[in-house]
Amino acid sequence: MLVEALTQGKMKLINVFGEVGFENHSEFKExxxxxxxxxxxxxxxxxxxxxxxxxxxxxxxxxxxxxxxxQGKELVLSSLQDNIKKLFTITKLGRIISIYKSKEEAIExxxxxxxxx
Amino acid sequence: xxxxxxxxxxxxxxxxVESNLDGFTSMKQTSRQIGNLIFKDEEKxxxxxxxxxxxxxxxxxxxxxxxxxxIDIKYYLNEEYLKVSIKDSGVGIPTxxxxxxxxxxxxxxxxxxxxxxxxxxxxxxxxxxxxxxxGTEVIIYFKKGW
Numbered sequence: 001m002l003v004e005a006l007t008q009g010k011m012k013l014i015n016v017f018g019e020v021g022f023e024n025h026s027e028f029k030e031x032x033x034x035x036x037x038x039x040x041x042x043x044x045x046x047x048x049x050x051x052x053x054x055x056x057x058x059x060x061x062x063x064x065x066x067x068x069x070x071q072g073k074e075l076v077l078s079s080l081q082d083n084i085k086k087l088f089t090i091t092k093l094g095r096i097i098s099i100y101k102s103k104e105e106a107i108e109x110x111x112x113x114x115x116x117x
Numbered sequence: 118x119x120x121x122x123x124x125x126x127x128x129x130x131x132x133x134v135e136s137n138l139d140g141f142t143s144m145k146q147t148s149r150q151i152g153n154l155i156f157k158d159e160e161k162x163x164x165x166x167x168x169x170x171x172x173x174x175x176x177x178x179x180x181x182x183x184x185x186x187x188i189d190i191k192y193y194l195n196e197e198y199l200k201v202s203i204k205d206s207g208v209g210i211p212t213x214x215x216x217x218x219x220x221x222x223x224x225x226x227x228x229x230x231x232x233x234x235x236x237x238x239x240x241x242x243x244x245x246x247x248x249x250x251x252g253t254e255v256i257i258y259f260k261k262g263w
Contacts, residue, residue, distance in 0.1 A: 051163075052163060054170050054171060054174070062228055082160055086239075090234075090235065091225070
């Protein structure tokens with residue numbers, strides 16, 4: 001598992017690679033919570049290269065979403081693989097956390113929401 | 118491994134591991150080997166691994182109350198299903214899990230508590246048995262032919 005972040009104006013793009021499971025969910029949590037800090041008002045977590053996520057990893061996404069919200073930020077997801085999209089559907093989290101087809105779509109649509117970006 | 122099927126159920130493999138990271142790694146390796154033989158569909162294969170992962174983690178987190186103990190995993194094959202039994206000898210599981218279908222928490226943004234609900238939605242059949250003072254056995258069924 002690898003987490004990379006880059007800032008673009010008021011957006012932060014977090015790319016997650018590999019698998020998140022029992023063996024590395026603590027590391028994933030630490031990395032996500034560190035990366036949502038900062039001045040960016042929109043956080044896009046791109047999961048194009050995330051191939052496996054269990055309920056603990058899902059819990060980390062929920063925690064990062066809730067923490068972002070407390071800080072007045074919007075955290076969204078993009079490019080979910082089918083197995084991971086299914087997790088968000090059955091746990092109903094997809095009704096709460098916005099999911100975009102791709103990071104490009106997320107950037108385009110969210111940029112329109114905030115003219116200051 | 119001989120996968121020739123009889124009408125009877127056969128035990129493909131049994132592994133007994135400790136409820137820790139080494140045990141988890143060993144269990145996952147065996148699960149991958151068996152899943153590779155059974156599932157052609159990549160998504161179904163991932164769902165099978167996820168279900169076992171979730172149940173095994175429950176054993177680590179809850180069965181032995183912070184101590185280590187053994188977890189016995191058996192992989193069975195019959196005409197219809199690949200069946201995986203995951204059994205610990207810990208404290209047992211609350212009856213709400215053995216008497217009711219696992220449910221989502223009312224708080225959709227709870228950080229934890231989704232594991233068995235996910236398993237129940239991804240496998241074809243789930244049985245949870247709690248034996249007083251003799252731990253918990255979770256049996257997960259996956260239809261063959263995927």
